[in-house]
Amino acid sequence: MNFGRGRSREEPEINLIPLIDVLLVIIIFLMLTTTYSRFAGLEINLPTADAQASSEKAVEINVAVNAVGDVVINKRPVNGAGLQAIVAAMQAVVPPGAKDPVVIINADAKAAHQRVIDVMQAAQQAGLVHISFATQAAPR
Numbered sequence: 001m002n003f004g005r006g007r008s009r010e011e012p013e014i015n016l017i018p019l020i021d022v023l024l025v026i027i028i029f030l031m032l033t034t035t036y037s038r039f040a041g042l043e044i045n046l047p048t049a050d051a052q053a054s055s056e057k058a059v060e061i062n063v064a065v066n067a068v069g070d071v072v073i074n075k076r077p078v079n080g081a082g083l084q085a086i087v088a089a090m091q092a093v094v095p096p097g098a099k100d101p102v103v104i105i106n107a108d109a110k111a112a113h114q115r116v117i118d119v120m121q122a123a124q125q126a127g128l129v130h131i132s133f134a135t136q137a138a139p140r
Helices: 016-033 083-093 113-125
Strands: 060-065 071-073 102-107 130-133
Touching (some): 060 113, 102 113
Antiparallel strands (some): 060 071
16 A cells, blocks of 8 residues: 555755754854963064184183082182182183183082172172083983
8 A cells, every 4th residue: 555656755855954053062162162372472583694603712711619619710629718719710710812701600509609609709800701600401
């Protein structure tokens, strides 16, 4: 018995409206939960130079300060604990006619902060204006 002989068969179709609703809800959820990070930056153009590298090596004065507070300049211990003793030792190691010597301070991590400041003041009084600090990379 075929009761639907005269009627045509309907084609199955996918209803897209619920699919669109679900996709819009997902998009809104993603937009609300996503954090947007703005990176503040300053765009700069660095200058360029065509000059050749200087063949002169700067004079380096290595100053070591240990945890006790002893000062060693170019592997020679400083006699005396005062600021003037450090100034005299720094002036003694600067070769005559040296152009802009660099003072490199190697301070122990447990050295007193005041002792490092004393070395910096001694360098200033000795007329040495270029000061740098030596560090080491942390072990991985």
